[in-house]
Amino acid sequence: MPSARVVKNRTEFEGKIYEELALVQGADIPAWSADAELRHVGRSRLRVDGPQRVSGRARYTTDLMLPGMLHARVVRSPHPHARVIRVDAKRALALAGVRSVVDRTSAPELFDEEVHYVGAPVAVVVGETEEIAADAAHLVEIEYESLPFVVDLEEAIADRTRVQRKESYSRGDARRGFREADIVVDARYTTSTQLHNCLEPHGAVAQWDGERLTLWESTQAMFDVRKGVAKAIRARLDDVRVICDYMGGGFGSKLGHGHYSEIAAVLAKRLGRPIRCVMDRREENLVTGNRSATVQRVRVGATKDGKLTALEHVAWSGTGTEDGWVASTTGPSNGLYEVANVRSEQFLVLTNTGPFSAFRAPGYVEGTFALESAMDELADKLALDPLALRRKNYAKLDPQSGKHYSLKRLDQCYSRGAELAGWSRRKAGGTAGRHAYLRRGMGVSTQVWGGGGGPPAYATIHLNADGTAIVRAGLQDIGSGTKTAIAQIAAEELSLPLERVRLSIGETDAPYGPASGGSMTTASLGPAVRLAAVDVRRQLLEVAAGLMEVRASEIHLTDGHAVAGRGGKKLALDEVFSKLQNYTVIGRGSRHPNPEDVRLRSFGAHFAEVEVDIRTGAVRVLKIVAVHQIGRIVNPLNAKSQVEGGVTQALGYAVSEGRVLDRLSGHVMNANLEDYKIPTVKDVPDIVVEFVPDLDRRANNLGGIGLGEPPIIPTAAAIANAVANACGARVRTLPITPARVLEALRR
Amino acid sequence: MKSFSYAKVATAEEAAGLLKQRNTRLIAGGTDLLGLMKERLIEPDRLVDVNGIAQLRGITATKENFRVGALTTLAELAAHQATPLIIKEALADAATPQLRNMATVGGNLVQRNRCWYFRSAEHRCWLKGGPRCLAVDGDNRYHAIYGEGECRQVTPSDLAPALIALDATVVMRTDEGEDSLPLAQLYVAPTARHRREHAVGDDDLILAVRIGGDALRRHATYLKFMERATWQFAVVSVAASARLVEGRAQDVRIVAGAVANIPWRVKAAEDLLAGEKIDDARALAVAERFVRDARPLRDNAYKVAVLRELVRRAVLRLKD
C-alpha cells in the first residue's frame, strides 16, 4: 500500500486562491509527453452517458417519483423587507390532501423572523400533489410589517451601511504611474444582474430510513451538500447520502445545499414520507442565485507609444442579501497585463434582492468587460490597433507573483484568432453594411482564469474478472462531459476500449471528489483517476508476470496483451482475467499538489464581428472566434461544445439578459423565460473554436487544466468593442440593448 | 391554477348557452388562458372547450373573399397558400412554432397584454382594478408611447395590425346574434368602467375573420422589431398596405403594434402618402409624421426611433 501524507496545496477556485492541506498517497507521475501515442486521451469521443440523455431515460432529480412522495411548496415574501408578524395556516390545513404547514413558530430552524428580499421563505406547505400544495400555499395568510428597503445598486452604493470593502490589491505606486502617463482613460462601466436559469430547477428529494437520510439533489457539489445538510440537521456524515445521477445545468448556482434541501430533509423526517421540494421558474429567478450587477470605475494610464503606466480598478458588486463573499471583479486587472503600478478595490453592496451566487467565472466576466473595454478606449485615444496595445503590455511572468506560468500561449491565441477572424479587414471607424444604416465592426478581448484544480480528489478502479473496469469517484456530471473525460483517462492507462470502462459516480458513498465548478473538475479528479489506473496496471502486470514467469518490469500492456520485452512472449489479458476469476484488482489514486514555483492559468482571446443598425440600435453578432489555451484537451468534441456554450451564455449577457427590478415594489419583473431573454437558436452567431495545441505539462499528470469557465469571460467586451468599432457607439453598460446603442450614438 | 369543471361543446349554440353562466370561460388554443390561470390572474370555475365546433375551423378563399375560421391555428393560417403575404410575414415571427401550432386566430386577437405589472399576481395595476398604472413610475421600457389613457400596456398581437392594415372584419356571435364589424373597432382603449384591451365579452364568440377582395390586392408588408432574433412579443411592429395606381399610393394604411393600448394609426401620416409616389424622401416624411405625436415614457424613447425607422422601411417596401 502506498503511504499517505499530508501536503500543502494552493488551488485557485472562482478567481481566488485557497491554501489548504490535503492528504495524498504514493507519488505522482509525469504528464504524457507530446509525442506519446494515446488512444483515448486527446481524441474526440461521444459522451458515455449520451444514450440516457437523448432518450429521456436519464433520471434527473426532478424526475424522481418515490412511492408515497409528498410535495413541498414554499410560501414566499412579496415584500423586499418586512417582519413576519403572524402566519395563519388554518385555511390551508383545512384543504383535503394537505399534510403539513410549517412556519417560524413550528420550524424555527427553517425560517427567519425578518425577510430581506422578495421571495424570501416564510412558510412551507406539504401536500399530496403539486397542485394541492400550490392551492394550499395560496391559502396561507401572512401578516407582515413592512420595513424600508433598497433594491437599486446605485442607490445602495450611496448608503455607507450597505457597502463593505472586501478586497484590495496594489503593486507599485498607482499615483506615480498616472503622473507618468501621457494619456489616461477614466471610465465607468455597469453590468446587469445575470440570472442562471439552468433548465433543471434547483431542488431535492429526501427519504429517511431510520436515522439515515438519502437526498437526491440537483447539485454541482454532492459533498458540499452532504456537509451542509449534515450540519443543518445535526447528522453524521455517514448518515447522509447525497445522490446526483444526472444534472440539468448549474453554472455555479448549485455549489452548495439549498434551503430546499433542508426543507426536504427536515419535513421528510417529521412526516415519515419522502418529500420533494423543487423550485418553479419564478423561484429560480428570485432565490437561487445570480451574477452580481456591478458598477466599476477603471482608470488606465499609458505613454504615447502605448505602454501602460498605471491601472486602477474599483468595483462595487451587488450581492443582494449575501454578506459573506463577493466575486473578484478586479481579478483580471490585477493579473492580466504587465503594468508596474496597479491599485484595485472590491466592494460588496447589500440590497434587498435575492442573494448572489457563483455564476460561471464570477467576477472575471464582469471585470473583463470593464477592463477590456477600457483597453479599447485607450487604443482609440492612442490611435493604436487594439491588438497591438494588448501585445505591447503582454505579461510574460505572472505580474502578481513574479513567477513563471506553467504555460502561457496568449500570444498564439491572439495571432491565431486574428487570422481566423480576418482581423486585417478591421478598419478604424468600422466598415459599411448592406444598407447605409448598417455598420460592421470587429472587436477583441482577452481571457485569463485559473482552473488548475488540485487536491483533494480520490478515485478507485475495480478491475473485474472479465476485463471490464469500474471507476468509482465522487463525481457529478453537470453536462460538461467530465464523465466521458474521466472514462477516457482510465481507458487510456488501462489499455481498454472505452466501452469496457464503466463509471460509478453520482453519490457521496464514493471517495471524495471535487465540486463541478471553478473549471477544475477534470484537472482535479483526472490525475487521481490516472494514478488509480496506473495502480491497477501495476498489479495486473505483477499477476501477468507471475503467469508468464518473467519479471513485472520486463513486460508492458498493449492491445489487450501483456508483452514481454520486444517481440517476446505475449499473453492475452483475457487469459489473465480468466485465471483471476472472482478476484478484484483494486487501484487507488489521489490528486497530488500543484507545483509551487509556477502559476497555473488559462488564457484565451475572443474576436467578435457585429453589425449595428444605427437607426434602431439593433446589434447582430455575426461571428465569434474563440481561441483558448488550457494545455491538453482530453476530448476535443466536448471541449468545442463547452466553448460554444460559454460563448452563447456570454452573448446573452452582452446583448439581451438582465434582471429587471421594480424600484418601488422591489420585485423582479422578468422572473420568467419570456421576459428574461436568453439566446435562442437564431441568435447564435457563427462560432469558430480553436485550441492552442501545446501541453501544460507542469500543471498535473494530464498536462492540461480546466475549460468550463474561460469561454464565457471575454466575449462581452469583444462584442462591446466591435460595436464601438462599427459605429462609434461606446456602450459602457450591459446588456447592450438597442436603447443603449441609440443613446450612445447620440453622445 | 385553481381547479375547475370542464365541458366540450360541439356547436356554437351549446357554447353560447354554457358561457352565460357566471365565471365561465371558453378555451380554444389555451396558450394565453392557461398562462393567466397559472398566474391566478383569472380563476374561472368552468371552462368550455370549443375546439370541437367544426364550423369555426378552416379557411375559405376566393378572389373576393378570404375567410378564416376563429379556431384556425396560426400555423394553419401561415401555411395556407391563399393567405396574404403580410399575414405570413406577421406570423413568421409570432411566438414560437409550438405556440403557433396551438394558438388560434380568434384567441390571438383577444389575448391579454404582456405588461409585466399586469402579468404579476402580486401587483394590483390599474387594469386589474388598482388605483393607478404601475408602469408610469415603474420600469416602462416596453410600454406605450402613444395615448392619453390611464393604462400604459401595449397591444401584443402580431396578427391584429396586419389584419387591420387589410381592413379585416371580424364575425362574432353575441347576445344579439351574429354580428360583423371592422376588426379595428374591436380594440378600444380601456376606460375606468371597461378595464379591458378590447370590446369582446367573456361570453362572446368570435366566429371568423374576413378580408375583402380590394384589400387582398393591396401591396402590404409587416415588420417586427425584437431584441432577440425570435420569440419575443413585438417591441414595435408596423403593418402597412396601399394600392398602387400608376406608381402612386392609394388606400394607405399604416398600423403600428406594441406602441399603444390599441393598434395605432396616424391618419395624417397616411394622408401624406395618399396619391404620392413612394420614394426615400416621402417615406421619411411619412415616418416623421407618424411619430410626431408620440409621448414616450422615461425608459422607452428608443421605441420612437425604432417606430420611425420601421414605418419608413415598411413604406418603402410597399413599392415592391
Place this chain on the structure above:
Amino acid sequence: MPEYRGPGPTPIKLDVNGESRLLLAEPRRTLLDALRYDLGLTGAKKVCDRGDCGACTVLVEGVAEYACLTLAVACECKHVETIEGGGADVEALQQAFLAHDAYQCGFCTPGQIMALAALLRRDGQAGEEQVKTAVAGNLCRCGAYPNIVTAGVAASRAKTSAKAK
C-alpha cells in the same frame, strides 16, 4: 347539453405512444403533469411551465405542442407522442444528437428532438433554416445550438437519402 366534468378527479383516457392509458385526474391537470406524474413518462421536462421554453414539447396528432399549456382532459381521442415512444424519426434524431454532441446537460434534449421529429415528419428534407425555425421555441441554456442545428440537418438528410434508396 354537454356535461361538465370535475372539478374533482375524472377518468381520462389518453392514447400515448400508441398505448391506451387510463388515469384519474382533475381537469386542471396539464398533459405534462399527466405524463410525468400519472404515466411515469418523465422525458418531457417541466422547466418554465408557461410555454416559454419548449422542454415539454410532445407531439399531439403529429404536431409539436407544449404539454405544459395543454390540458390532459382536452387530449382525449388524440394521439400523443413523447420521446419515450421512439419511432424512426426520433431514433434517427437521437443518433444524430449523439454523433454531433448536440446536447450538454441534456435537460432540453427530449423537447428539441420532439420539435425536430415533427419537422422531419412534415418536411422530408429540411435545411438549416427550417431546422432553426423548428427549434426556435426550444431554449438551451448550455448553448448546444450549433450542434443541434447540425444534428437536425444530418438526421433530415439521412432520412431523405434512406428514402431515395
